[in-house]
Amino acid sequence: xxxxxxxxxxxxxxxxxxxxxxxxxxxxxxxxxxxxxxxxxxxxxxxxxxxxxxxxxxxxxxxxxxxxxxxxxxxxxxxxxxxxxxxxxxxxxxxxxxxxxxxxxxxxxxxxxxxxxxxxxxxxxxxxxxxxxxxxxxxxxxxxxxxxxxxxxxxxxxxxxxxxxxxxxxxxxxxxxxx
Amino acid sequence: xxxxxxxxxxxxxxxxxxxxxxxxxxxxxxxxxxxxxxxxxxxxxxxxxxxxxxxxxxxxxxxxxxxxxxxxxxxxxxxxxxxxxxxxxxxxxxxxxxxxxxxxxxxxxxxxxxxxxxxxxxxxxxxxxxxxxxxxxxxxxxxxxxxxxxxxxxxxxxxxxxxxxxxxxxxxxxxxxxxxxxxxxxxxxxxxxxxxxxxxxxxx
Numbered sequence: 001x002x003x004x005x006x007x008x009x010x011x012x013x014x015x016x017x018x019x020x021x022x023x024x025x026x027x028x029x030x031x032x033x034x035x036x037x038x039x040x041x042x043x044x045x046x047x048x049x050x051x052x053x054x055x056x057x058x059x060x061x062x063x064x065x066x067x068x069x070x071x072x073x074x075x076x077x078x079x080x081x082x083x084x085x086x087x088x089x090x091x092x093x094x095x096x097x098x099x100x101x102x103x104x105x106x107x108x109x110x111x112x113x114x115x116x117x118x119x120x121x122x123x124x125x126x127x128x129x130x131x132x133x134x135x136x137x138x139x140x141x142x143x144x145x146x147x148x149x150x151x152x153x154x155x156x157x158x159x160x161x162x163x164x165x166x167x168x169x170x171x172x173x174x175x176x177x178x179x
Numbered sequence: 180x181x182x183x184x185x186x187x188x189x190x191x192x193x194x195x196x197x198x199x200x201x202x203x204x205x206x207x208x209x210x211x212x213x214x215x216x217x218x219x220x221x222x223x224x225x226x227x228x229x230x231x232x233x234x235x236x237x238x239x240x241x242x243x244x245x246x247x248x249x250x251x252x253x254x255x256x257x258x259x260x261x262x263x264x265x266x267x268x269x270x271x272x273x274x275x276x277x278x279x280x281x282x283x284x285x286x287x288x289x290x291x292x293x294x295x296x297x298x299x300x301x302x303x304x305x306x307x308x309x310x311x312x313x314x315x316x317x318x319x320x321x322x323x324x325x326x327x328x329x330x331x332x333x334x335x336x337x338x339x340x341x342x343x344x345x346x347x348x349x350x351x352x353x354x355x356x357x358x359x360x361x362x363x364x365x366x367x368x369x370x371x372x373x374x375x376x377x378x379x380x381x382x383x
Contacts, residue, residue: 010243010245010246011246013241013243013246013247013250014250017250018253021254021256021257024257024261025260028261028264028265031268032264032265032267035269035357036264036268039268039271040271043271114359115332115358115359116332116353117355125300147195
């Protein structure tokens with residue numbers, strides 16, 4: 001078959017290819033979009049569940065961006081995202097607070113710290129230190145707090161700890177919404 | 180059949196896309212930090228390359244020469260978007276760790292290169308063999324690189340949450356440099372030198 005290469009044919013051909021592509025992608029998007037939202041919601045629920053094992057459900061407040069964590073319909077805690085600036089870039093942290101603004105724990109959602117050094121902030125050994133801490137304890141040990149920095153990763157450890165303290169203080173200052 | 184096998188094996192050794200053609204180095208360098216990532220990337224590339232080769236070879240008599248590159252890109256971009264959405268919907272953890280590099284398959288030279296150099300000139304049947312061979316070649320290469328990076332960088336090999344083995348002294352104090360971008364260059368450079376020395380990659 002001869003390939004007509006002149007006139008309007010190339011334009012028409014490419015238009016048809018693009019149209020077919022648009023139709024195919026619309027179909028695929030229809031199939032996957034619901035699953036993608038579900039997967040994201042599952043991920044949030046799983047992460048909140050690891051901070052609050054007794055959680056039944058959670059509600060996202062659209063005004064403050066905070067999650068109210070519920071058990072049997074009553075609020076047992078509050079969780080929110082905050083961002084620290086580490087050595088390698090932003091560190092996204094999920095913070096879980098119990099009554100009296102004590103920490104129920106934190107999870108690192110994303111980070112770009114140096115593997116083997118700063119990236120060790122995701123390890124349970126480091127994260128478990130935060131469980132049960134009050135705002136006043138939230139500082140590295142050398143600054144009078146009760147958090148041990150990771151050896152060789154003082155900047156990453158400080159970034160996370162200081163950001164947590166500031167974020168919780170900001171929340172207390174705003175008032176309201178505390179559990 | 181003989182021709183078919185030839186097209187298949189071509190991509191694995193003689194024209195290995197990574198070690199001999201030096202195509203598609205960006206994902207090989209970037210996502211080879213763990214064996215899991217390497218498998219995920221290989222599967223994505225296999226799907227896109229196979230589908231792109233089939234579609235391009237079926238349309239090869241109708242694709243006008245003057246718009247062939249835009250046509251290839253539209254086809255490839257559509258396929259990549261499908262993979263990206265499917266990964267996000269069905270295997271979110273893998274989608275997260277491959278991150279930016281799934282959308283970047285669009286500009287992976289292996290796929291455009293095979294569409295231009297092979298699928299647009301050969302039958303669909305042979306293009307299937309070419310796609311499978313090239314994907315295996317790419318997969319072997321990225322697995323090899325990620326195996327050494329994970330082994331040296333974290334001291335142990337874990338695939339799909341199963342710890343296969345670990346090196347005693349190294350697991351406690353791994354050479355994290357191999358997980359950093361420069362580690363990828365070290366590993367791939369040494370492997371390239373090794374293959375050249377062994378005489379595997381003498382063709383131009």
